[in-house]
Amino acid sequence: GENVEQHPSTLSVQEGDSAVIKCTYSDSASNYFPWYKQELGKGPQLIIDIRSNVGEKKDQRIAVTLNKTAKHFSLHITETQPEDSAVYFCAASKRNNDMRFGAGTRLTVKP
Amino acid sequence: DSGVTQTPKHLITATGQRVTLRCSPRSGDLSVYWYQQSLDQGLQFLIQYYNGEERAKGNILERFSAQQFPDLHSELNLSSLELGDSALYFCASSVGDGTSGRNSYNEQFFGPGTRLTVL
Numbered sequence: 121g122e123n124v125e126q127h128p129s130t131l132s133v134q135e136g137d138s139a140v141i142k143c144t145y146s147d148s149a150s151n152y153f154p155w156y157k158q159e160l161g162k163g164p165q166l167i168i169d170i171r172s173n174v175g176e177k178k179d180q181r182i183a184v185t186l187n188k189t190a191k192h193f194s195l196h197i198t199e200t201q202p203e204d205s206a207v208y209f210c211a212a213s214k215r216n217n218d219m220r221f222g223a224g225t226r227l228t229v230k231p
Numbered sequence: 232d233s234g235v236t237q238t239p240k241h242l243i244t245a246t247g248q249r250v251t252l253r254c255s256p257r258s259g260d261l262s263v264y265w266y267q268q269s270l271d272q273g274l275q276f277l278i279q280y281y282n283g284e285e286r287a288k289g290n291i292l293e294r295f296s297a298q299q300f301p302d303l304h305s306e307l308n309l310s311s312l313e314l315g316d317s318a319l320y321f322c323a324s325s326v327g328d329g330t331s332g333r334n335s336y337n338e339q340f341f342g343p344g345t346r347l348t349v350l
Contacts, residue, residue: 154338163233163321163341164274209274218289219264219339221274 122147124212126222134230139200141225143210144192150212153186153193158207158224167208168195200229234258235324235342243348249310252345254322256303262286262325263305264339265297269318280305281328312349319344 123146133139145153151172156164170177170184170193177184181200186193197204207226213219234257244250256263265277267290276289280299291297294312299305309316323339 156341163235163323163343165233166338166340169338211274218287219276223273 122150122212122214122218122220124210124220124222126210126225128225129223130226130228132228132230133200135200135202137200139197139204139227139229141195141208141210141227142192143194143212143222144190145212145220146191147212147214148188148191149214152213153184154211154219155182155184155195156209156211156221158209160206164209197227200227202229202231205229233340233342235322235340237320237322237342237345239345240343241346241348243350244312245350246312246314248312248349249308250312250347252307252309252320252322252347254305254307254324254342256305256322256324257340260324260326260340261303262328262339263299263303264323264325265291265305265307266321266323266341267318268321268344272318274321277307279328286328309347314349317347317349319346321345 126143154169157167158164170186181198183196207224209224210222236255238253261282264279267275277291278297279287283299294310297307321344323341325339
């Protein structure tokens with residue numbers, strides 16, 4: 121089945137710097153790649169997603185890139201703010217709905 | 232607020248017991264997904280229901296079962312509980328079943344979760 125690996129497990133940046141989180145997947149049939157942000161005591165919140173027919177997608181300070189050949193995708197957050205501090209999860213799924221999540225990255229943005 | 236609701240927020244019980252977790256999807260969503268989140272296993276997909284029918288199964292134990300009712304709310308039943316079942320249980324919902332047409336992509340929206348503690 122699908123295996124999603126996520127790096128790094130923890131990331132600390134200074135406010136205003138950029139943060140990059142990378143994920144790789146194993147199943148070439150996966151076609152949907154969402155990113156979720158989870159704050160303490162809350163459920164995961166969908167922040168951006170990308171489909172297999174697109175190479176890059178941007179939404180304000182957040183962007184995601186997908187390299188289907190290499191089977192990896194990345195989350196880029198620019199001009200980080202303290203409120204960006206949270207755990208971020210990548211995921212991959214095929215049409216059978218078996219969504220597999222990465223282990224998560226704890227992002228800390230220092231003011 | 233995602234629009235997905237879950238009750239109860241916290242549940243404390245003993246080994247061997249049975250509990251029921253409840254989820255109400257976003258208005259208009261027909262699919263409900265259940266996930267388990269533990270420290271050592273991360274987020275694990277358990278099961279999906281679409282419009283009352285089981286649609287996909289993940290790493291769900293035989294001691295666990297779920298159903299989706301005609302009003303589309305869903306319940307996850309956990310029985311013969313063990314210490315290792317202590318975890319956060321999340322419900323998510325999406326518009327379609329994720330397998331065809333415009334709903335072939337799995338935009339899932341998560342509820343706030345139920346924290347289960349088995350003593």
